[in-house]
Amino acid sequence: MGLIGELKDLVRAAKERDPAAVSTAEIIFTYSGVHAVMNHRVAHWLYKHKVPFIPRWMSQCSRFFTGIEIHPAAKIGRSFFIDHGMGVVIGETTEIGDNVTLYQGVTLGGTGKEKGKRHPTIGNNVVISAGAKVLGSITIGNNVIIGAGAVVVKSVPDGCTVVGVPGRIVKVGGEKVLSDEFHRMNLPDPVSEILSDCCARIDFLEKEVKKLKEENK
Numbered sequence: 001m002g003l004i005g006e007l008k009d010l011v012r013a014a015k016e017r018d019p020a021a022v023s024t025a026e027i028i029f030t031y032s033g034v035h036a037v038m039n040h041r042v043a044h045w046l047y048k049h050k051v052p053f054i055p056r057w058m059s060q061c062s063r064f065f066t067g068i069e070i071h072p073a074a075k076i077g078r079s080f081f082i083d084h085g086m087g088v089v090i091g092e093t094t095e096i097g098d099n100v101t102l103y104q105g106v107t108l109g110g111t112g113k114e115k116g117k118r119h120p121t122i123g124n125n126v127v128i129s130a131g132a133k134v135l136g137s138i139t140i141g142n143n144v145i146i147g148a149g150a151v152v153v154k155s156v157p158d159g160c161t162v163v164g165v166p167g168r169i170v171k172v173g174g175e176k177v178l179s180d181e182f183h184r185m186n187l188p189d190p191v192s193e194i195l196s197d198c199c200a201r202i203d204f205l206e207k208e209v210k211k212l213k214e215e216n217k
Contacts, residue, residue: 006041010034013081017101033082036068043072076100077124084130091119097142098124105131111153123158 007028014027014034021027027034039062047055055072063069067086070076074090077098082088087105090096093116094108102108106128110118113136120134123142131149134140141158152167161171169177 009079010037013079017081018083032066033085036062036066036070037080040070047072093117094119095121097122100126102128103130107133109135111136
């Protein structure tokens, strides 16, 4: 997809997801998220073609003018929309799928401990709300919603809603999840299961011994 196609895609995403969007011209000329993503598309192309210095310089210029920092190495899918993007940070090894929406203050960053792949992988149709932090080489599944201010440091499966610090799953497929206390109370007990299995085996062996004794009388 060329730059014109990319711009049309961004405009369409803004119209679909921002009820305040009035016109194509307004989106193109006033939306900092659109400016940041378009700049990233160019910087990323240069980065992939091993052009030195310029991609990183472009990302820093974009940060200065838009308040949005996207490392040129980050991989971003189609229909990506940043709404009210001030303070958004997207790290170097981040991978983002299609139809993803970020709000202001979102960080897709590292924990400072990893090497290599150290930033998150975001699936398709994900919404990450204002101020949320998704940290480390974790995977966020498709159709996930991350609530405002959440701090997510563990992978999240498809179709979940995550809130809180640290982030916890409160919905799966739109259905509320029971409390952590309930899950802890209903976890399987491996010791109990082993003892039960041993008792069943002893009972079986006793019956076999009794049967053999009766046959030998």
